[in-house]
Amino acid sequence: MISFQVPPAIRQVAAAVERAARELMRPAARHFDEHENEVPWDYIPRMQQVLRSFGGLPVAPPPGGDGLHYQRLAHIYEMLAWGDAGLYLCAPRGGLGAAAVAAAGTPQQQEQFLARFRGEQPVFSAMAITEAHAGSDTSAIRTTAVQDGGEWVLNGEKIFVTGGHKALVDTPGFVVVWATLDPALGRRGIHPFVVEAGTPGCSVVKQEKKLGIRASDTATLLLQDCRVPLDNRLGYAESAEGGYQGVLQTFDATRPLVAASALGVARAALEFLRETVEPLRPRSGLPRSRMTNLERELADLEALHRSAWLLVLKAAWSADHRRRNTLEAAMAKVRAGEAVVRITQKAVELLGPLGLSQEHLLEKWFRDAKVNDLYEGTGQINRLIVARQLLGYSRRQLS
Ligand SMILES: Cc1cc2nc3c(=O)[nH]c(=O)nc-3n(C[C@H](O)[C@H](O)[C@H](O)COP(=O)(O)OP(=O)(O)OC[C@H]3O[C@@H](n4cnc5c(N)ncnc54)[C@H](O)[C@@H]3O)c2cc1C
DSSP, X not given: XXXXXXXXXXXXXXXXXXXXXXXXXXXXXXXXXXXXXXOOTTHHXXXXXXXXXXXXXXXXXXXXXXXXXXXXXXXXXXXXXXXOHHHHTTSSSOHHHHHHHHHHSOHHHHHHHHGGGGSSSOOOEEEEOOBTTBSSOGGGOOOEEEEETTEEEEEEEEEEEETHHIIIIISSOEEEEEEESOGGGGGGGEEEEEEETTOTTXXXXXXXXXXXXXXXXXXXXXXXXXXXXXXXXXXXXXXXXXXXXXXXXXXXXXXXXXHHHHHHHHHHHHHHHHHHHGGGOOOXXXXXXXXXXXXXXHHHHHHHHHHHHHHHHHHHHHHHTTOOOHHHHHHHHHHHHHHHHXXXXXXXXXXXXXXXXXXXXXXXXXXXXXXXXXXSSOHHHHHHHHHHHHHTOOTTTOO
């Protein structure tokens, strides 16, 4: 049964994260927006301590858990992004690379690569799919993996890797790199490979300067005859073909969480809007014809935010109950990406100069919003997934 009450176990954790968001994130948000790519070394260990106080943020549900893993993460990520969307991406947690290992790795690979996240030191991981010629269309990936004796040799360039610098340079983490064994095979030739920090032949050659989420580093990786052990191909021991499918399942788990973080930014903007217009005493519950324009806008934005949040909860709940949630995850991502862009844009519009002034964070939230409609599948791509799921079409039939 879905309950509309937040379980007490989640409420407690969310309250602790809210305190940390207020105390550690909000005060630092402007500084790291203005100092892109500066690593927040003061914030990272302090946030690590907070997260560890309730068991950290494990990427996969622990055995014998309480069945609330993804729902708990959704509430926590929403709250962290409410604190600051860029610093949320610098919070020490597994990240996308670890989520890929959890989804596609064998038990041995999970132990080998995920144990580091249980230690005292902050560690990061990242996932490198995108290339200059391959974004939404992953079949166009050109990074190659060639077997040479007991190793894979990787060659290629990956762009826009979130947390790539933190995973490879700042901490002893890893990046999961998608590469093809044979470009002629299209998607079937693509497999995920774990490249650990310090591996010769893998270097960070650039860090982007971006519109928003500037506290989060976004790296370009160069792989030049980069050698990794055969066992670093995820799922290798179990299946030669299963890697790609396995990593696609990563997105079913992570899209609801990205959607949750989008809604954290949206909530920050909505609260700021509400507080600022409070002296005008906006009313609610009236027929639309008797509302002022501001009241109508507020009511619409609240409804948009709440409906998107319900989709997130449904997608996370489905994941907790081990139900296939591809449809719900894509729907939540579409709706939340749309909601955060619309809510931040409307808040800026309704507040005029206050919305644009750097004395407040609203203009930053407006800039932080758009990426939610881009990474982990753009709005259009997630709509395609929804359509395929609803109409029963394959990728080939509808793309
Ligand atoms: C800040 C940031 C962080 C990122 N982090 C990561 C990361 O950690 N790892 C990683 O691998 N990538 C990452 N990315 C890359 C991101 O996932 C890609 O930008 C995204 O997948 C889109 O790919 P693209 O930019 O090549 O656009 P394209 O795929 O070229 O798309 C361009 C436009 O066309 C639309 N489009 C494409 N195909 C279709 C279609 N079939 N039907 C309808 N519309 C379509 C898209 O929706 C988009 O609007 C990040 C990007 C940003 C901006």
